[in-house]
Amino acid sequence: MGSVEGRAIFFIGLIIASLVVITPTFTEVPPWWPWKAPMRLGLDLQGGTHLLYQVEIDQAIDNTVERISRDIERELRDANVGAFTVDRTGRTLNIKLANRDKRGEVRRLLEDRFTNLSLSESSGSDAADLTLELKPAEVLRIRQGAVEQALDIMRNRIDQFGVAEPTLQAQGDDQIVVQLPGIQDPGRAKELIGRTALLEFRLLAEGPQAGTIQAPGAGVVVMPGQGDAGGRTQYLVEKRPIMTGEVITDARVQPGSATEGMAVDFVLDARGAKLFGDATTEHVKRRLAIVLDGYVQSAPEIREPITGGRGQITGRFNFTEAQDLANVLRNGALPAPLKLLEERTVGPSLGKDSIRQGSLSFLVGSLAVVAFMIFYYRGGGIIADLALIMNVLLLLGAFAAFGFTLTMPGIAGIVLTVGMAVDANVLILERVREELRLGKSARASIEAGYDRAWSAILDSNVTTFLSGLILFQFGSGPIRGFAVTLCLGILTTIASAVFATRVVYDWRASRRRLLTVSV
Amino acid sequence: MKGTSGTAAPAKPPAEKGAGQQPPPKFLELIPPDLGIDFVGLSPRMLLLSSIFILMGLASMFYRGGFNYGIDFAGGTLVQVRFPQSTSITDIRGALEGEDLRGVSVQDVGKDSREFQIRVQAEASEATIESANKVKKGLQAKFGEGSYDVLRVEEVGPKVGKQLWRDASLSILFATLIMGAYIAIRFDFRYGIAAAAALVHDVLITLGAISLWNIEFDLTTVAALLTIVGFSVNDTVIISDRIRETMKTRRKEPFATIINIALNETLSRTVINSGTAIIVTAALFFLGGSVVHSFAFALLVGFIIGTYSSIFVSTPIVLWLEGRRAKRA
Numbered sequence: 150m151g152s153v154e155g156r157a158i159f160f161i162g163l164i165i166a167s168l169v170v171i172t173p174t175f176t177e178v179p180p181w182w183p184w185k186a187p188m189r190l191g192l193d194l195q196g197g198t199h200l201l202y203q204v205e206i207d208q209a210i211d212n213t214v215e216r217i218s219r220d221i222e223r224e225l226r227d228a229n230v231g232a233f234t235v236d237r238t239g240r241t242l243n244i245k246l247a248n249r250d251k252r253g254e255v256r257r258l259l260e261d262r263f264t265n266l267s268l269s270e271s272s273g274s275d276a277a278d279l280t281l282e283l284k285p286a287e288v289l290r291i292r293q294g295a296v297e298q299a300l301d302i303m304r305n306r307i308d309q310f311g312v313a314e315p316t317l318q319a320q321g322d323d324q325i326v327v328q329l330p331g332i333q334d335p336g337r338a339k340e341l342i343g344r345t346a347l348l349e350f351r352l353l354a355e356g357p358q359a360g361t362i363q364a365p366g367a368g369v370v371v372m373p374g375q376g377d378a379g380g381r382t383q384y385l386v387e388k389r390p391i392m393t394g395e396v397i398t399d400a401r402v403q404p405g406s407a408t409e410g411m412a413v414d415f416v417l418d419a420r421g422a423k424l425f426g427d428a429t430t431e432h433v434k435r436r437l438a439i440v441l442d443g444y445v446q447s448a449p450e451i452r453e454p455i456t457g458g459r460g461q462i463t464g465r466f467n468f469t470e471a472q473d474l475a476n477v478l479r480n481g482a483l484p485a486p487l488k489l490l491e492e493r494t495v496g497p498s499l500g501k502d503s504i505r506q507g508s509l510s511f512l513v514g515s516l517a518v519v520a521f522m523i524f525y526y527r528g529g530g531i532i533a534d535l536a537l538i539m540n541v542l543l544l545l546g547a548f549a550a551f552g553f554t555l556t557m558p559g560i561a562g563i564v565l566t567v568g569m570a571v572d573a574n575v576l577i578l579e580r581v582r583e584e585l586r587l588g589k590s591a592r593a594s595i596e597a598g599y600d601r602a603w604s605a606i607l608d609s610n611v612t613t614f615l616s617g618l619i620l621f622q623f624g625s626g627p628i629r630g631f632a633v634t635l636c637l638g639i640l641t642t643i644a645s646a647v648f649a650t651r652v653v654y655d656w657r658a659s660r661r662r663l664l665t666v667s668v
Numbered sequence: 669m670k671g672t673s674g675t676a677a678p679a680k681p682p683a684e685k686g687a688g689q690q691p692p693p694k695f696l697e698l699i700p701p702d703l704g705i706d707f708v709g710l711s712p713r714m715l716l717l718s719s720i721f722i723l724m725g726l727a728s729m730f731y732r733g734g735f736n737y738g739i740d741f742a743g744g745t746l747v748q749v750r751f752p753q754s755t756s757i758t759d760i761r762g763a764l765e766g767e768d769l770r771g772v773s774v775q776d777v778g779k780d781s782r783e784f785q786i787r788v789q790a791e792a793s794e795a796t797i798e799s800a801n802k803v804k805k806g807l808q809a810k811f812g813e814g815s816y817d818v819l820r821v822e823e824v825g826p827k828v829g830k831q832l833w834r835d836a837s838l839s840i841l842f843a844t845l846i847m848g849a850y851i852a853i854r855f856d857f858r859y860g861i862a863a864a865a866a867l868v869h870d871v872l873i874t875l876g877a878i879s880l881w882n883i884e885f886d887l888t889t890v891a892a893l894l895t896i897v898g899f900s901v902n903d904t905v906i907i908s909d910r911i912r913e914t915m916k917t918r919r920k921e922p923f924a925t926i927i928n929i930a931l932n933e934t935l936s937r938t939v940i941n942s943g944t945a946i947i948v949t950a951a952l953f954f955l956g957g958s959v960v961h962s963f964a965f966a967l968l969v970g971f972i973i974g975t976y977s978s979i980f981v982s983t984p985i986v987l988w989l990e991g992r993r994a995k996r997a
Binding site: 193201203333336488489490491492493494495496498499502503506507509510511513514515517518521524525526527557558561564565567568569571572575576579582583585586604605608609611612613614615616617619620622623624627628631632635668 | 693695696698701748750800801817818819820821822823824825827828835836839842843846847850854887888890891894895897898899901902905906909933936937940941943944945946947948949950951952954955956957959960963964967
């Protein structure tokens with residue numbers, strides 16, 4: 150321990166720094182004030198919406214396998230290996246070749262091009278000539294990547310939606326927490342954030358092989374159109390899409406015709422432009438379904454080849470719908486669908502109530518404790534109370550300085566810290582009394598009081614700290630706020646109730662030869 | 669079991685010169701250190717009392733089929749609204765009758781029949797959560813938009829609750845074990861077992877009280893239980909520390925006497941410390957509002973029981989374990 154003066158300056162500095170950082174939270178500060186940021190309030194205090202999503206990762210893996218099967222088809226068609234079929238059952242791809250002699254050639258080709266697949270040749274079976282599966286390392290990569298990718302896309306969507314200070318965080322293996330301060334009616338935000346936004350272009354099936362809605366033909370699927378569940382048109386579309394939305398580089402809202410409402414124009418990248426150009430050239434006069442998340446938005450006829458890499462989606466959108474659609478198309482589809490697990494919205498008046506009620510409990514609780522300490526321990530109680538005030542200042546200062554979020558359980562944690570912090574002083578003062586009863590001098594009693602109480606103070610605070618850590622690990626949102634307060638409160642308690650009070654006694658001892666003590 | 673007088677008589681003569689001239693110090697004492705309560709002798713009766721408390725709690729849990737779970741755990745929908753004037757629950761129920769909602773309950777949470785919590789059970793399927801919109805629609809049709817204030821809306825799918833329940837039980841169990849291990853390392857294996865047993869006792873009784881008073885069991889309850897585990901072990905630490913110290917100075921006394929001395933000497937501190945914690949928790953309970961109500965309730969019960977158990981549960985267990993060891997030796 151340093152000199153009395155050194156320690157005193159250190160603690161006074163801490164108090165001043167705390168006052169500086171917490172002032173902006175409570176009042177307007179002049180421009181020269183060195184700290185501007187007010188304390189961060191949790192959604193439960195300032196109002197806003199909390200959403201918890203689950204990323205359906207298994208779906209992301211299925212989607213990847215589906216995409217690979219399309220790539221394989223294209224490769225094999227280009228490689229001239231004769232007739233073949235590629236079928237997906239779950240996460241397994243089965244390839245059947247008309248000309249089985251080509252098996253070796255196909256195998257080499259696939260092994261060369263698709264390094265993320267493990268390939269096995271089945272000789273006798275009728276089901277498949279070649280079986281492909283994702284390598285375990287690849288599955289793991291998709292699992293880890295899906296949440297990360299979804300977070301990025303969701304963040305971009307929210308940024309363009311315009312919310313002040315949104316937070317998005319991954320939680321656990323496959324969950325994402327979204328916090329939108331100030332949003333009271335999350336309907337539109339939810340729609341925008343949670344939408345998969347998988348855009349597909351599929352040809353409408355034609356001719357005899359298309360089948361009927363009840364019995365679609367091979368390679369044909371039925372997809373619903375827009376509108377009410379009852380009066381939806383059903384479409385027969387080809388199972389293989391021409392292309393998906395990942396080739397879109399930009400999308401903007403355009404005023405459409407009076408009957409069609411707003412439209413969304415999109416721009417394709419080079420690969421997309423080529424795919425779109427080839428398909429529209431080959432299939433002029435056929436109808437092209439534009440499918441969004443499994444619903445056919447529109448199915449216009451291809452009047453002429455579209456080679457410019459631009460297109461338009463119509464579907465009786467109003468302006469905000471069109472705006473949100475352009476937003477999700479620009480930022481791309483989520484790697485997997487999201488499921489909304491939890492939604493909490495706090496109105497601003499409840500937050501204000503909570504702050505008021507929290508402050509009131511704090512004031513009443515603290516005053517009772519402060520009064521008791523003075524009543525019971527006299528001089529020692531006054532010093533303990535000063536330490537308590539310092540404790541609360543340091544605790545709030547730490548919140549402001551490190552940018553922790555204050556929540557209602559966090560306020561409860563501050564109130565609780567007040568009740569538990571005096572324990573350290575009680576331990577010391579009770580010990581000092583015992584030493585005085587043994588007839589020791591004031592100085593020796595204080596010395597012994599601090600020394601002997603120290604191990605008990607440390608032990609009892611470590612246990613509470615440990616339970617705070619476990620709580621932090623368990624909880625999220627407001628509960629975490631409580632855990633943070635509990636743990637920080639223990640640190641500030643040890644600093645103020647043990648070390649700072651000691652400075653006061655040491656300072657008094659250094660100034661007088663004979664010390665009296667009032668406990 | 670023999671009682672002892674727990675007087676803290678000085679073991680050594682005054683250490684410093686000149687101290688003899690000073691009058692003996694007088695302090696304001698609510699609980700003098702030489703009260704001489706025979707805690708060890710009282711412990712069998714207290715054990716009976718604890719058992720009764722625990723059984724009452726368990727009976728209530730069985731009778732009610734668990735707890736009054738909040739939507740954190742049960743899943744479902746909660747809409748809290750406030751009206752500018754007092755409104756009857758019947759009116760609110762009436763507003764929701766037309767909507768297709770499962771298991772609606774309306775509860776008055778304010779003081780003057782203006783604030784209500786409307787709960788709707790989770791949909792049976794794991795489909796989208798839409799009940800809040802139906803509640804809002806019903807209220808709007810009956811009372812008109814803007815004539816009331818929507819304070820909060822919470823919707824939780826049933827899956828989240830199951831996951832939470834597992835995490836919560838695991839973390840409380842884990843915390844109890846960690847505390848036991850910490851005490852075992854700092855003191856002795858027997859103290860560790862005793863501390864963990866006392867914590868299980870505290871958590872059980874607190875859970876029982878939550879069930880008996882039908883207090884909502886939500887996420888903050890778990891936070892409170894973990895805090896209780898950390899707080900309750902404090903007293904155990906202080907008392908164990910004192911037992912160890914007393915053992916050094918009074919080697920010849922039987923262990924039961926040493927325990928009684930240690931408990932009497934620390935009683936004042938134990939009561940004051942718990943007292944201040946209970947004061948602030950009471951302030952939270954009575955003034956903190958609906959958000960921290962169940963939290964403060966659990967803390968209040970837990971702090972009282974935790975103090976009691978450090979004196980009457982964990983220390984007798986240490987004595988009992990010590991007795992078994994002595995018999996074997």
